[in-house]
Amino acid sequence: MSSAEAKAARRTKFEGVFEKIRDELISHFAGEGMPAEAVEWYRNNLNYNVPGGKLNRGMSVVDTVEILKGRALTDDEYFKAAVLGWCVELLQAYFLVADDMMDASITRRGQPCWYRVSEVGMIAINDSFMLEAAIYRLLKVHFRSQTYYADLLDVFHETTYQTEMGQLVDLITAPEDKVDLSKFSLERHRLIVIYKTAYYSFYLPVACAMLVSHIPESYTVPTSPPSTVRPYDLALSILLPLGEYFQIQDDFLDFSGTPEQIGKIGTDIVDNKCSWVVNTAIKLATPAQRAILDENYGRKDAEKEKKIKALFEELNIRGVYAEYEERVVGTLNKQIDEIVEVEGGLKREVFRSFLGKIYKRSK
Structure with a gap:
């Protein structure tokens, strides 16, 4: 089997779990006495908004659990990891449905944004809430009896809050209809990126995998003298800069990549995005060059x-x-190399696999 075929098979298996949890959510919804038209609406909301993306965030939960356990997963282990992966994808769907309305976006994943679908309109606000609520229904059904249940609830709530903080700063820094580059800076960009993207796209999937793999809050490593590792803090210290790097790369590709290469036409310049590219330009520009930026950016x-x-x-x-x-990448590799591996603890490969997918990517 080629690597492309193996990747497709992994995705198909992961998508099979979505079908199960979707039917489970709809069965519960119908069991609450909801009318048939509401049941159909909820089904359409889930089908339209959750499974159509790249699924990188969700599938990385499964990948990370496999790395941490160092073996193929049992059916039950796979299912639990995949449910958590789909909870991350539900969170992403919740953010995107709401974000598209805030940005008055037209399309998402090659189809009209959900709020632009006939008859949906502002009902999409409630639909986004239902996508978020589905996360906590799934966590309750599948993890209520687990010792780490409260930790799962905590990491989803905390990450949601952090992402919404980042979204607010982004919205007030770079509204599409009012250009004010004096609000832009590399420091502001970093704050937005870490809160809006890095926590939920990079830390959340790994934290879920660590919890379901029973990675403890701390453990001792046999250094000289022995030292205590707090693995969740350690993961955060690598994954946030990794997430920042990913978004900076995304910003750069929006400017430098061709539509054939990145699968879309870059719009950050005309959309007044607070991207790494324009913030770097602001930092480097002479007064004359800054005037060109002020006169032409975001139009x-x-x-x-x-x-x-x-x-x-x-x-x-x-x-x-x-x-x-x-x-x-040099800094991240150094941090990864310094991880001391012990049985039942963090593994360097968790972070190397993330970095390997990102480094020098062209789309």
């Missing part, structure tokens, strides 16, 4: 967009990014 105008792209080339954003990438 729905192809000529102004061209001027911004030309300025980015003039400022050698590509070279700055290449230096950044090598520097951050």
Whole structure:
């Protein structure tokens, strides 16, 4: 089996678990005496918004559990890990349905945003709430008897709150209809990225995998002298910079990648996004170059967009990014190499697998 075939098989197996939990959620909903039209609506909401993405976040829960256990998972272990993976995907769906309304977006994953579907409209607000509530229904049904149940609830609630903090800062920093680059900075960008993306996209899947694998809050490693490791803090210290690197890479590809390469037309410039690229340009720009940024960034105008792209080339954003990438990857590799592995503890491969998927990616 080729690597592409193996990847497709993994996805198909993971999607099979979604079908089970979707039917379980709908059965419970119908069992509450909800009318047939409401049951159908909920089914459509789940089918339309949850399974259609790349599924990287959800599948990484399963991958991480396999690495931590160091063997193939039993059917029950796989199912539990996959349920947690789908809880992460439900959280993502909840954020996206709401985010698309806030941004007045048109399409998502190659189809109209849910709120733009005929008859949905503002009902999508409640639908987003139902996607979030489904997480806690699944956690209750499948993990209520586990010793780490309260920790799962805590990490989902905390991560949701952190992501909403980041979303607020992003919305007030870079509204699409009002350009004010004085609000932009690399420090502000980092805050947005870590809170809006890194916690739920990188830390949450790994924390779920660690909990279901019974990784303790702390353990002793046989260094000289012996030292205490707090594995969740250690994971956070690597995964947040990793998530920041991922988003900076995404920002760079929006500017530098072709539509054929990244599967879409980059719109960060015309949409007034507080991206790493424009913040780096602000930091490097002369007063004259800053004036070009102020006059042309965030405008729905192809000529102004061209001027911004030309300025980015003039400022050698590509070279700055290449230096950044090598520097951050070097730092992350050093942190990963320093992890002391013990039975029942964190493994370096958890982080190497994440980094391997991201480093030098082109889409």
